[in-house]
Structure formats: structure tokens, C-alpha cells
Amino acid sequence: MAAPEKKTRSTAQKALIRDALASETRFVSAKQLHRRLEDDGASVGLATVYRQLNALGRSGDADTITIGETQLFRACAQSEHHHHLVCEHCGTAVEVDPPSEDWMRTVAGSHGFEITHHVFEIFGICADCRAAGTD
Amino acid sequence: MAAPEKKTRSTAQKALIRDALASETRFVSAKQLHRRLEDDGASVGLATVYRQLNALGRSGDADTITIGETQLFRACAQSEHHHHLVCEHCGTAVEVDPPSEDWMRTVAGSHGFEITHHVFEIFGICADCRAAGTD
DNA sequence: CCACTAATGGTAACGTGTTTCATTACTTCT
DNA sequence: AGAAGTAATGAAACACGTTACCATTAGTGG
Ligand SMILES: [Mn+2]
Ligand SMILES: [Mn+2]
Ligand SMILES: [Zn+2]
Ligand SMILES: [Zn+2]
Numbered sequence: 001m002a003a004p005e006k007k008t009r010s011t012a013q014k015a016l017i018r019d020a021l022a023s024e025t026r027f028v029s030a031k032q033l034h035r036r037l038e039d040d041g042a043s044v045g046l047a048t049v050y051r052q053l054n055a056l057g058r059s060g061d062a063d064t065i066t067i068g069e070t071q072l073f074r075a076c077a078q079s080e081h082h083h084h085l086v087c088e089h090c091g092t093a094v095e096v097d098p099p100s101e102d103w104m105r106t107v108a109g110s111h112g113f114e115i116t117h118h119v120f121e122i123f124g125i126c127a128d129c130r131a132a133g134t135d
Numbered sequence: 136m137a138a139p140e141k142k143t144r145s146t147a148q149k150a151l152i153r154d155a156l157a158s159e160t161r162f163v164s165a166k167q168l169h170r171r172l173e174d175d176g177a178s179v180g181l182a183t184v185y186r187q188l189n190a191l192g193r194s195g196d197a198d199t200i201t202i203g204e205t206q207l208f209r210a211c212a213q214s215e216h217h218h219h220l221v222c223e224h225c226g227t228a229v230e231v232d233p234p235s236e237d238w239m240r241t242v243a244g245s246h247g248f249e250i251t252h253h254v255f256e257i258f259g260i261c262a263d264c265r266a267a268g269t270d
Numbered sequence: 271c272c273a274c275t276a277a278t279g280g281t282a283a284c285g286t287g288t289t290t291c292a293t294t295a296c297t298t299c300t
Numbered sequence: 301a302g303a304a305g306t307a308a309t310g311a312a313a314c315a316c317g318t319t320a321c322c323a324t325t326a327g328t329g330g
Binding site for chain 4: 178
């Protein structure tokens with residue numbers, strides 16, 4: 001029973017997408033990133049952007065949150081489990097530590113649940129956007 | 136500047152939807168509720184289910200969470216702000232108190248953010264579903 | 271180079287959820 | 301009760317993010 005041995009292939013598009021996401025400090029959508037890529041002269045298909053963004057999310061190299069009906073991605077500095085304080089206007093995000101993982105397991109266990117995952121994100125308006133919005 | 140004075144009208148569908156949701160202990164989607172209504176013999180349009188569910192959510196009479204790409208609703212007993220421990224298999228939910236609202240405001244303020252809202256839901260598998268899944 | 275096949279990209283298809291608009295039926299007024 | 305006014309409904313069209321399909325391109329290893 002040899003391991004499935006999935007061999008991945010490095011392409012120009014893959015690098016472009018990864019780098020574009022890495023250079024972004026905000027949470028961005030697939031469409032936004034695609035827009036930026038073609039603005040920079042690169043030509044990458046939207047389907048590929050979706051594929052690679054999903055791949056980055058699966059491999060843990062990118063965090064993802066959903067705002068409204070669109071999914072946003074971000075290449076986070078921190079690799080450990082963490083959460084975010086997100087500006088719902090511009091997407092700027094700050095990394096935040098989780099609020100006691102043990103407590104969750106305890107309360108879940110007391111109800112017979114086995115935790116699979118949890119979502120915890122704080123949304124707000126950042127100082128910049130608040131200043132800009134006051135006009 | 137008198138208040139907008141929106142006058143609402145009571146209809147049979149409105150009552151049916153509200154009661155159906157109230158009788159449900161799980162988080163349910165619009166489609167699920169619509170299915171159940173027509174299974175019970177009632178004839179209500181899907182658009183109306185969406186409309187009323189949204190209305191209940193707006194008025195605070197129903198909590199809502201998003202799992203995947205579909206929105207789920209539940210008429211919660213507790214009217215104060217709270218969160219949920221949700222079985223991602225059957226939708227059963229347990230009400231849970233927030234971890235510490237002050238802490239959020241503090242960490243947000245220290246980054247210049249003004250909190251608008253936050254999402255915090257714990258997902259897992261309930262005892263029943265875990266037992267049923269072991270076959 | 272060659273053969274193999276992962277990856278791409280344009281587009282069709284999909285699933286939620288919303289909007290439109292003609293029709294229905296609550297409310298209020300007389 | 302009857303008529304008028306207008307929320308509310310419902311079927312279908314629409315919007316939109318995301319995925320599936322599939323012919324074509326291009327890494328990789330020999
Ligand atoms: Mn992060
Ligand atoms: Mn609740
Ligand atoms: Zn901002
Ligand atoms: Zn369950």
C-alpha cells in the first residue's frame with residue numbers, strides 16, 4: 001500500500017498567484033486577486049486563481065474567511081492556529097490569539113459533542129477607513 | 136420627521152413559517168423548511184420562505200449561521216446575545232455564552248478598530264450522529 | 271527531443287439567494 | 301357588507317460566486 005504519491009508541478013501561474021497573495025496584507029477575493037494580476041500585466045485564468053487559492057487554503061498556507069457570500073484569502077505570517085480582527089470595509093486584518101481552546105473542548109464534551117473546528121472572527125472598521133468615511 | 140411607520144400585515148404563510156421554524160430544534164435552511172412545509176400539506180412559495188426567514192433574522196427572532204454556502208436559521212429560546220455549538224451533520228445546536236465581550240473590545244481598540252460584530256460558532260458532531268455514523 | 275500527464279483557461283453548468291411583476295388577500299374606510 | 305388601497309405572495313427570471321468540463325498547453329523525467 002504505497003502512498004498515493006501526488007506529484008505537483010511548478011508553474012508560472014502558481015508562483016504569480018502565491019506571490020501576489022503574499023504581497024497583500026488584506027484579505028482578498030479570487031476576483032480581486034485576478035484583477036490585480038492582469039493589471040500587473042500577467043495573464044492568469046480566473047479558474048486557476050480559484051484552484052490555487054483553494055489549494056493554498058487546503059495546505060494551510062492561506063487563511064480564509066467568508067464575508068457575505070464571497071470567500072476571502074490571506075497568506076498569514078503566523079502558521080499556528082489563530083483568528084482575525086478584520087476591517088469589513090477594506091479587508092485589513094490583524095492576527096489574534098484564540099480565546100481558550102480548552103474551554104471549547106470542555107463545553108463541547110459536556111454536551112456530547114466532538115469538536116471538528118470553530119470559527120471566530122471579529123469584524124469592525126479600521127482607523128483609516130473610519131477617518132476616510134467621515135466626509 | 137415622523138418614524139417611517141412600516142405597517143405589517145399578518146398572513147397565513149407568515150404564521151406557518153414562523154411556527155415551523157419554532158418547532159424545529161435544529162438549524163435549518165430555507166429549502167429544508169420549504170420542503171417540510173409542503174410535506175405537511177401547506178403550500179408556501181420558496182421566495183416567501185426566504186423573505187420571512189430573513190425578516191425573522193432582521194428582527195432578532197431567529198439566529199442565523201452560514202455553513203458552507205448555505206444559510207441556516209433557528210428560532211432561539213435565548214434572546215440575549217449568544218453563540219452555538221452546532222452539529223455539522225444534523226444541525227442540532229446548543230446555546231453557548233460568549234467567551235468575553237470585553238476582551239474583544241479591548242483588543243480591537245488597541246488596534247484602532249471599532250467593532251461592528253463578531254462570529255463565533257463551534258462545530259462538531261453530536262453524540263447521536265457519531266453513534267449512527269459508526270456502522 | 272519524446273512521451274506522459276499535471277496544469278491551465280475559457281466557458282458552461284451549478285446552487286443560493288434575490289428581484290420582478292402580475293395576482294392575491296389583509297386592512298381600513300365608508 | 302362592500303369598495304379601495306396596498307402589503308404580501310408566488311412563479312419565474314435573474315445575479316453572482318464557485319465549480320465542472322474538456323480541449324489545449326507545458327512541466328518533468330527519461
Ligand atoms: Mn491569519
Ligand atoms: Mn441561538
Ligand atoms: Zn479598513
Ligand atoms: Zn448531529
